[in-house]
Amino acid sequence: EVQLVESGGGLVQPGGSLRLSCAASGATFGNYWMHWVRQTPGEGLVWVSVINIDGSVTTYADSVNGRFTISRDNAKNTLYLQMDGLRAEDTAVYYCTRNKYYYGMDVWGRGTTVTVSS
Amino acid sequence: QSALTQPPSASGSPGQSVTISCTGASSDVGAENFVSWYQQHPGKDPKLLIYEVNKRPSGVPDRFSGSKSGNTASLTVSGLQAEDEADYYCSSYAGRTNHLVFGGGTRLTVL
Numbered sequence: 001e002v003q004l005v006e007s008g009g010g011l012v013q014p015g016g017s018l019r020l021s022c023a024a025s026g027a028t029f030g031n032y033w034m035h036w037v038r039q040t041p042g043e044g045l046v047w048v049s050v051i052n053i054d055g056s057v058t059t060y061a062d063s064v065n066g067r068f069t070i071s072r073d074n075a076k077n078t079l080y081l082q083m084d085g086l087r088a089e090d091t092a093v094y095y096c097t098r099n100k101y102y103y104g105m106d107v108w109g110r111g112t113t114v115t116v117s118s
Numbered sequence: 119q120s121a122l123t124q125p126p127s128a129s130g131s132p133g134q135s136v137t138i139s140c141t142g143a144s145s146d147v148g149a150e151n152f153v154s155w156y157q158q159h160p161g162k163d164p165k166l167l168i169y170e171v172n173k174r175p176s177g178v179p180d181r182f183s184g185s186k187s188g189n190t191a192s193l194t195v196s197g198l199q200a201e202d203e204a205d206y207y208c209s210s211y212a213g214r215t216n217h218l219v220f221g222g223g224t225r226l227t228v229l
Contacts, residue, residue, distance in 0.1 A: 035218070044121070045156070045164065045207050047218040059216045095163060103211040103218050104154040104169030111163060 002027040002107045004096045009112030016086050020112055022079040022096030030054075030074035033099035036081050038092035039111070046092070049081065050099065064090075086116045122147065122208055122221035129227040130198045138224045140191040140208030146219055148189035152211035155184055155193045158223075159204045167206075168193060195226070203228045 008020040020036070036048040049060045049070040058070050069082040079096055093113050097105035123141040130136040140147065140155075147153055155168040166175055168184035171191060181196045191210070195202055208221040 037220075044223040045158075045209075045220045047209070047220060050216075050218065061217065101154070101169040101173070102150075102152045103209070104152070104166060105156075105164075106166045106169075106175055108163040108165075 002098065004098065004107055004109035006094060006096050006109045006112035009094065009114045011115045011117065012086055013118050014087060014116055016116070017082070017084045018086065018114060020081040020083065020094055020096075020114075022081075022109060024077045024079070024098075029072075029077040029079075034070075034072060034079045035097045035099055035105060036070060036079075037095045037097055037105070037108075038090075038114075039095065040092045048094070050103075051079070083114070086114075088116050090114060091116045120219070122210060122219055124206075124208060124221035124224045126222070127225050127227065129229055130195075131229045132198050132200065134198050135194060135196045136198060136226060137192050137194045138206055138208075138226070140193070140210075140221045142189050142191075142210055142219070144189060145214055146210040146212040147186065147191050150211050150213050151186065153184065153186060153191040154209045155182075155191075156207045156209070157202075157204050158207065164207065198228050200228050202226060 005023045035050045051070045067085040071080045093111040095111045096109040098107040100106040151171045153171045156164040158164040171186045172184040
């Protein structure tokens with residue numbers, strides 16, 4: 001069974017940085033595009049970013065473009081999200097997800113919480 | 119990219135059918151057949167119910183079905199069961215920007 005486990009969340013001041021990681025197990029990580037999706041407590045889901053199989057194609061939501069960087073290390077079965085210039089509105093649970101169908105995400109991690117506050 | 123529009127709530131009695139709508143634009147829902155639906159129970163991670171408008175992953179009951187007309191996609195839950203009470207989200211690929219956009223979510227209550 002495929003599992004995704006996020007880590008790296010925490011409390012950070014506005015303007016600060018965090019690096020999220022997502023460790024994949026149970027399947028061939030390098031065969032799939034991967035996404036980051038976030039959810040504010042009590043709110044809906046918001047797509048953040050996607051990366052293709054070899055990391056050569058990345059796309060970002062307008063709200064994070066230029067501040068966040070998605071990357072992957074297929075040898076380590078790990079997905080990353082480098083978050084710089086964090087703002088209060090970036091506070092959310094961040095999910096790592098697997099893209100199996102065309103932008104349909106069939107496996108989700110349990111999420112890691114990012115809180116941006118002074 | 120604007121979020122897709124879903125009704126904030128829906129409800130039905132056990133055994134009934136409920137349809138949840140998801141309205142987008144010609145640049146996303148209307149442009150592609152890449153609409154997905156997710157179910158999320160409180161405190162849990164989302165689960166994929168429908169992909170590519172009307173396809174079900176293995177293990178998803180056929181009580182869940184999807185469709186699309188123009189810029190509006192729909193999820194129908196037939197034979198409502200108590201366990202169907204959850205939040206439901208639609209999403210669509212927006213080809214021109216290579217983005218994904220979600221709906222605001224619909225809370226389904228089984229009366």
